[in-house]
Amino acid sequence: MNTQDPSVGTYVFVFAVLLLLAALTTGIAYINLGPFNTVVALAIAAVKMCLVGLFFMHLWYSRGLARIVVLAGFFWLALMVSFTLADVFSRSWIKPPGP
Amino acid sequence: MSESAAGSSLAGTSGRSVSPALHHQFEDIEQQREAGNFGMWVFLATEMLFFSGVFTGYIIYRSLYYSGFAAGSHVLEVDLGAAMTAVLLASSFTMAMAVHAARQGNRAMLLGFLSSTIILGIAFLGMKFTGLNFHPAVDALRGAPEHTVELFMCFYFFMTGLHALHMIIGIGLLGVMAILAWRGKISAEHYNRVEVSGLYWHFVDIIWIYLFPLLYLIGGRYK
Amino acid sequence: MDHLYFFLTGLTLFFTFLIFATIFYFMIKYRRRSEQERPPATQQSLPLEISWIAIPSLICVFLFLWGASLFFAAARPPQGAMEIFVVGKQWMWHLQHPEGQREINQLHIPVDVPVRLTMTSEDVIHDFFVPAFRMKMDVLPGRYTSEWFQATKPGSYHLFCAQYCGTLHSGMTGTIEVMTPTDYAQWLRDNASTRSMAESGQELFTRLGCDTCHLADGSGAGPVLQGRFGKQVTLRDGQNLAMDEAYTRQAILDPASLPLPNYRPVMPTFRGQVSEEQILQLIAYIKSLGSGERTQVP
Amino acid sequence: MSTAIAEVPVESRMHYLNASYGIKSWLFTTDHKRIALLYLGSITLMFFIGGAAAVMMRLHLIEPAGALVQPETYNKLFTMHGVIMVFFFLVPSIPATLGNFLVPMMIGARDLAFPRLNLLSWYVYITGGAITLYALISGGVDTGWTFYAPLSTHYVTTHVIATSLGVFINGFSSILTGLNFIVTIHKMRAPGMTWKRMPLFLWSMYATSVIFVLATPVIAIAMVLIGAERLLHVGIFDPAIGGDPVLFQHLFWFYSHPVVYIMILPGMGVVSELVTCFAKKKPFGYIFIAYSSLAIAMISFFVWGHHMFVSSQSVYAGFIFSALSFAVAIPSAIKVFNWTATLYKGSISYQAPMLYALGFIGLFTMGGLTGLFLASLATDVHLHDTYFVIAHFHYIMVGGAVMAYLGGIHFWWPKITGRLYHDGWARLAALVIFVGFNLTFFPQYMLGYLGMPRRYAVYPAEFQVLNVLSSAGASILGMGYLIPFVYLLWSIRYGPVAGSNPWGAKGLEWETPSPPPTDNFEETPRITEEPYGYAEPEHAHV
Known part of the structure; x- marks a missing residue:
C-alpha cells in the first residue's frame, strides 16, 4: 500500500512541528481569548492529529482504503455526537404551557 | 507471519513458527502486509467509537455544567500535562523511527528505538500517577463542594484511566515486538508486525492529543 | 390516533396479502416440471425497480407527516389545563x-x-x-x-x-x-384535605426558612419570588431560562449551578431535606404567589 | 471454472473433518470451517438455553396471576431470555457459522485473512458466554436485556456487573469476526471476482461486518460505564450528581438498533441465495439487492431514537428519528419485491430450504410493516413497551433471522457434512415451525393494541385468552425446533452421501467436493462470468 518510505528528515521535521504545536497549545491557554480558547485548542489538536496521522501513520502515502476507514470512523463519531446533542439541547424548546 | 495485533496477548502466542514469512492463505507478501495494515486501521475505527461514548458524555455535561467543569479543570497541573504531551509526542517519533528502522532491516536501530518508545511510554504513565497530578485530583473528587466538579473529576479519571489502560496494552505490544526483534524474527521484508503496532501506538497518542486540551484547558488558565 | 392505527393495519394486511398471494401464484404456476428445465434469463426492468422504491417512499413520507402532526399536537397541553x-x-x-x-x-x-x-x-x-x-x-x-x-x-x-x-x-x-x-x-x-398544596407549600416555605431571604419587598438576600413564575431569568453568564417547574426544582436542589447576576450565591442546597412531593408543594406555592397563569382551583 | 475432482467415497478422501483427529485438533484449529462448526455447537447450546427460558415464561403467562414462578424469578427469566438470545444466539448465528464457513469459499480464498483472530473470536465468545451463564446460574440479573440506567446501576442487587462483563467480552468476538470478514472480502478475492460477481450472501456479510465493527464498540463502552457506575459511583447516569439516565439509553440504542440489522442482514443474504437456487434464476435486480444491504447498514445508524420517543426525548429529535426510521424501511421493501420478482417465470422446487426462504419472505414482510407502526410517532406513543413491540421484533427475529438460519443450515448441510438429510422430515419441521410461530406471536399484536405492557409477570384478567393462545403456539413452535435437531444429527451418521452439488446450485463453494478439503481449492479459481449463471447451458457437471 505504501511502497514509498518517508525519509528520516520528514520524521524529524514533523516531530519538531508537533512539539512546537504542543507548546503553542499550553501557551495560548494563558491568554484570555474568551470562548475562542477552546476553539483554538481543539484546532491545534486537530492539526497535530493530522500530522501524526498523515506522516507517522503513513496515511499520506497509502491508498484510499485506509483513508476511507478513518473518515468512516470520524463520520460515525460525529453521527453519534450530533444526534445525541440534538436531543439533549432541544428538550427545552417545547414550551411547557403556562405564562 | 503477519497478524493484526488487535489483542496484544495474541501476537506473542503464535508458537507455530512459519519458515517462509508468507501465511498459507495469502497469495503474496504484499497482500499479507496490506491485509495486516487494513485490519489494524479497521480496528482503530472500532477504538475510535469505543472512546466515542465517553466523548459524547463529556461534551454534553461540559456544556450543561460549564462552571463546574471549569473549576474542576483548574485543579489540574497544566505544565505537567504539557510535559506529558511532549513525552508522548516524542514516543510517537521514536515509534515512527522504529518502523523506519524495521523497514531497513537495521536490527540494532530498531531495538534502540523500540526500547526508547517503551521507556517514554512508562515515563508518561509515571508522570500521570505522580503526587503532583494525582492527589489534588483525588482530593477534588472527594471534597467537591459542588457535585458538577465531582462529575468532572469522574470524567477526568475515567477518560485518562481508559487512555492509560490502552497505553499499558501498547507497551505490552511493543515489549513483544522488542522480544521478536531481539530474536531476529523481524526482517527487512517481514516487518509488518512492527508497523501494525506502530499504528496502534500512534492512535493512543492521538487520543491523548485530544484529551489534553479537553480536560486540562477548559476555559483557559488566565488568572 | 386510531385512524392512523387502522390505516397502518390496512396497509400491512394489504402488502402482506399482496406478497403472499404473488408468491403462492408463482409457486403454483412456475413449479419445476422437470429437472432439465431451463427458465428464461431474468430480464432486469429499471422502471419496475424505480416504481417500488418511489411508491413506498411516498407512503412513508405521508405516514411520517401524519404521525408527527398528531404527536406534536399531543405534546403541548392546552392553556389552563x-x-x-x-x-x-x-x-x-x-x-x-x-x-x-x-x-x-x-x-x-x-x-x-x-x-x-x-x-x-x-x-x-x-x-x-x-x-x-x-x-x-x-x-x-x-x-x-x-x-x-x-x-x-x-x-x-x-x-x-x-x-x-x-x-x-x-x-x-x-x-x-x-x-x-x-x-x-x-x-x-x-375527602377534602385540610390544606391545599399551595398552603402546605407555604408552610414548608416558612419552616425551611426560605422567607428569611426571599422577601416580598426584595430587601432580602434572595430574589423576589412574587409574580416571577414563568418569567425569563438571566443568569450571570448571560443564559436566560424560563422560570418553570424544572428551573425552580434545580434552584432548590442545586442553587450553585444557577448563579444570578446581582445576588451572592449564598443559598444552601436543600437536597435530601425535601422530598419530591414537598418540592412540588413549594412549586405550587411559588406559582400561587402570582404568575401569568393561576392554577385553576375549582 | 476449475473442473470438480471425480467423486470418491467420502471416507477415504482427505477433507477438513478427517484431516486431523482429537480434541487438540479442534480446540487449536485455525481452519475457518472447523471454527464455524465450533460456533455451530456453542450457538445451538445457547439457543436451547434461551429457548428454555422462553418456554418457562410462556407457561407462566397462562394465568393472569402467573402460573409458575414468583415475579422476581419471572424478571430473571425474561432478562436471561433476552441477553442469551440477543447477544449469544442471534448476533453470531449466521455470520459466525455460515459466514465463517462460506466467506472464504465463496471468494475462492484458502482461509480468512486472520485465522488466529478467528479462533480468538471463538474463545472470546466462549469466555463471555461462560461469564454470563455463571451470572445467570448463580442468581441471574433482573434488569431486562436493556440494563436501563438508574435501575441497573443503583436499585438492583443482582449480578449486573458479571453480566455486563460477559456482554462486554462477547462484543470483542463480534468485532473480530466483522474485522476478519471486511479484510477478507476486500483483500482476498480470487482473480476475476469483482464486487459485481460476488454472491449476494457476501454483500450482506460485508454490510453486517460494517455494522459489527462500527456498532459493537459502543455497547462495550456502555457496559463499561454501567460497571463503573455500579462500582465507583462515577455519576455519569446518576441524576443526583447531575448525570442523565437518558444518555445511557442513547449509547445503548446506538448499538442496539444496528444490532437488530446485524441479525436480519445475514438472513437476507441466505434467502437471496436460496431463492435464486431453487427458482433456478438470476436474482431480479442483483445490484439493487446488493446496494440495499449497504443502504440498510448505513441508515441503521441514524434511527436509534425511535426506541426513545416516550422517554422524555425532545419532540424535535423525535421528528428526526421518526423520519429516518421510515427511510430505513425502504431498502427492506426493495429486497422483498426483488425476491418475489425473482420467482417470476422461474422453475421452483419446494425442498426444505426453499420453504424456509418463502416463510422468511412472508413473515419478514409482516414484521417489517408492523415496524412502521412503531416508527410513526403517534402510534408509537400508544404501542411502545407493549406486546405489540414484542410481536414486531419476534416476527423479524424468529420469523426472519431464525427461519433464514435454519434455511441456510439445511441448504449448506450437504456441503458442511457431506451427508443429505431426510427431506420429508425437513419440510414437516418447516411447516410446524411456520404454524407454531404464527400462532404464538400473532395474538401478541392484539395484546399490544389492547395495551398489555411487556415484561409483566401478572396481568389483568381480560388479556388471558390471547395469552393462552400464544402459549399454546409457543409449545408447537418449541416442538418444531426440536425436529430439525433430531434428523440433522441423524443424517451425519446415516444420511446418504451428498455429491459436491446436490442442489445444482451455482457458486464457488459448490465447486469443491462435499466436505471440502482443508485448503478449499487445489489452485485459486479464476472467475470469468456473472454469478448465478442458471440460465447458461449446463457444464459437464457432476
Whole structure:
C-alpha cells in the first residue's frame, strides 16, 4: 500500500512541528481569548492529529482504503455526537404551557 | 507471519513458527502486509467509537455544567500535562523511527528505538500517577463542594484511566515486538508486525492529543 | 390516533396479502416440471425497480407527516389545563391534586376537562401509561416530564407502569376514575384535605426558612419570588431560562449551578431535606404567589 | 471454472473433518470451517438455553396471576431470555457459522485473512458466554436485556456487573469476526471476482461486518460505564450528581438498533441465495439487492431514537428519528419485491430450504410493516413497551433471522457434512415451525393494541385468552425446533452421501467436493462470468 518510505528528515521535521504545536497549545491557554480558547485548542489538536496521522501513520502515502476507514470512523463519531446533542439541547424548546 | 495485533496477548502466542514469512492463505507478501495494515486501521475505527461514548458524555455535561467543569479543570497541573504531551509526542517519533528502522532491516536501530518508545511510554504513565497530578485530583473528587466538579473529576479519571489502560496494552505490544526483534524474527521484508503496532501506538497518542486540551484547558488558565 | 392505527393495519394486511398471494401464484404456476428445465434469463426492468422504491417512499413520507402532526399536537397541553402532580416511587404512584387531595394508584378526574400531569420519579425510570387514553410518558428521576389528556367518557380505566422498574413492576398498576362534574365535586368534598398544596407549600416555605431571604419587598438576600413564575431569568453568564417547574426544582436542589447576576450565591442546597412531593408543594406555592397563569382551583 | 475432482467415497478422501483427529485438533484449529462448526455447537447450546427460558415464561403467562414462578424469578427469566438470545444466539448465528464457513469459499480464498483472530473470536465468545451463564446460574440479573440506567446501576442487587462483563467480552468476538470478514472480502478475492460477481450472501456479510465493527464498540463502552457506575459511583447516569439516565439509553440504542440489522442482514443474504437456487434464476435486480444491504447498514445508524420517543426525548429529535426510521424501511421493501420478482417465470422446487426462504419472505414482510407502526410517532406513543413491540421484533427475529438460519443450515448441510438429510422430515419441521410461530406471536399484536405492557409477570384478567393462545403456539413452535435437531444429527451418521452439488446450485463453494478439503481449492479459481449463471447451458457437471 505504501511502497514509498518517508525519509528520516520528514520524521524529524514533523516531530519538531508537533512539539512546537504542543507548546503553542499550553501557551495560548494563558491568554484570555474568551470562548475562542477552546476553539483554538481543539484546532491545534486537530492539526497535530493530522500530522501524526498523515506522516507517522503513513496515511499520506497509502491508498484510499485506509483513508476511507478513518473518515468512516470520524463520520460515525460525529453521527453519534450530533444526534445525541440534538436531543439533549432541544428538550427545552417545547414550551411547557403556562405564562 | 503477519497478524493484526488487535489483542496484544495474541501476537506473542503464535508458537507455530512459519519458515517462509508468507501465511498459507495469502497469495503474496504484499497482500499479507496490506491485509495486516487494513485490519489494524479497521480496528482503530472500532477504538475510535469505543472512546466515542465517553466523548459524547463529556461534551454534553461540559456544556450543561460549564462552571463546574471549569473549576474542576483548574485543579489540574497544566505544565505537567504539557510535559506529558511532549513525552508522548516524542514516543510517537521514536515509534515512527522504529518502523523506519524495521523497514531497513537495521536490527540494532530498531531495538534502540523500540526500547526508547517503551521507556517514554512508562515515563508518561509515571508522570500521570505522580503526587503532583494525582492527589489534588483525588482530593477534588472527594471534597467537591459542588457535585458538577465531582462529575468532572469522574470524567477526568475515567477518560485518562481508559487512555492509560490502552497505553499499558501498547507497551505490552511493543515489549513483544522488542522480544521478536531481539530474536531476529523481524526482517527487512517481514516487518509488518512492527508497523501494525506502530499504528496502534500512534492512535493512543492521538487520543491523548485530544484529551489534553479537553480536560486540562477548559476555559483557559488566565488568572 | 386510531385512524392512523387502522390505516397502518390496512396497509400491512394489504402488502402482506399482496406478497403472499404473488408468491403462492408463482409457486403454483412456475413449479419445476422437470429437472432439465431451463427458465428464461431474468430480464432486469429499471422502471419496475424505480416504481417500488418511489411508491413506498411516498407512503412513508405521508405516514411520517401524519404521525408527527398528531404527536406534536399531543405534546403541548392546552392553556389552563387542570394540573395534577404525579410522583412515581418504586412500585406505586402518588398523585396530588392542587386542592390537596393525595391518592395512591388512583386518580379521580372530571370528564371533558383537559388534565395536565407533571411527573417525576424518586428512584428509577417509570412510565405513566393509560391505554384507553392512548397516552404514555416516561417518568424520570431528577426531571419533570409532562403529558396531558382529556377524558371523554366517564368510567374506570387501567393505569400501567410501562417502563421496567424492578421486582414488582407488574404490580405498579392502578385506575383512572373519570367522573361526571357533579360526582367529581361531591368526591372533592368527601375527602377534602385540610390544606391545599399551595398552603402546605407555604408552610414548608416558612419552616425551611426560605422567607428569611426571599422577601416580598426584595430587601432580602434572595430574589423576589412574587409574580416571577414563568418569567425569563438571566443568569450571570448571560443564559436566560424560563422560570418553570424544572428551573425552580434545580434552584432548590442545586442553587450553585444557577448563579444570578446581582445576588451572592449564598443559598444552601436543600437536597435530601425535601422530598419530591414537598418540592412540588413549594412549586405550587411559588406559582400561587402570582404568575401569568393561576392554577385553576375549582 | 476449475473442473470438480471425480467423486470418491467420502471416507477415504482427505477433507477438513478427517484431516486431523482429537480434541487438540479442534480446540487449536485455525481452519475457518472447523471454527464455524465450533460456533455451530456453542450457538445451538445457547439457543436451547434461551429457548428454555422462553418456554418457562410462556407457561407462566397462562394465568393472569402467573402460573409458575414468583415475579422476581419471572424478571430473571425474561432478562436471561433476552441477553442469551440477543447477544449469544442471534448476533453470531449466521455470520459466525455460515459466514465463517462460506466467506472464504465463496471468494475462492484458502482461509480468512486472520485465522488466529478467528479462533480468538471463538474463545472470546466462549469466555463471555461462560461469564454470563455463571451470572445467570448463580442468581441471574433482573434488569431486562436493556440494563436501563438508574435501575441497573443503583436499585438492583443482582449480578449486573458479571453480566455486563460477559456482554462486554462477547462484543470483542463480534468485532473480530466483522474485522476478519471486511479484510477478507476486500483483500482476498480470487482473480476475476469483482464486487459485481460476488454472491449476494457476501454483500450482506460485508454490510453486517460494517455494522459489527462500527456498532459493537459502543455497547462495550456502555457496559463499561454501567460497571463503573455500579462500582465507583462515577455519576455519569446518576441524576443526583447531575448525570442523565437518558444518555445511557442513547449509547445503548446506538448499538442496539444496528444490532437488530446485524441479525436480519445475514438472513437476507441466505434467502437471496436460496431463492435464486431453487427458482433456478438470476436474482431480479442483483445490484439493487446488493446496494440495499449497504443502504440498510448505513441508515441503521441514524434511527436509534425511535426506541426513545416516550422517554422524555425532545419532540424535535423525535421528528428526526421518526423520519429516518421510515427511510430505513425502504431498502427492506426493495429486497422483498426483488425476491418475489425473482420467482417470476422461474422453475421452483419446494425442498426444505426453499420453504424456509418463502416463510422468511412472508413473515419478514409482516414484521417489517408492523415496524412502521412503531416508527410513526403517534402510534408509537400508544404501542411502545407493549406486546405489540414484542410481536414486531419476534416476527423479524424468529420469523426472519431464525427461519433464514435454519434455511441456510439445511441448504449448506450437504456441503458442511457431506451427508443429505431426510427431506420429508425437513419440510414437516418447516411447516410446524411456520404454524407454531404464527400462532404464538400473532395474538401478541392484539395484546399490544389492547395495551398489555411487556415484561409483566401478572396481568389483568381480560388479556388471558390471547395469552393462552400464544402459549399454546409457543409449545408447537418449541416442538418444531426440536425436529430439525433430531434428523440433522441423524443424517451425519446415516444420511446418504451428498455429491459436491446436490442442489445444482451455482457458486464457488459448490465447486469443491462435499466436505471440502482443508485448503478449499487445489489452485485459486479464476472467475470469468456473472454469478448465478442458471440460465447458461449446463457444464459437464457432476
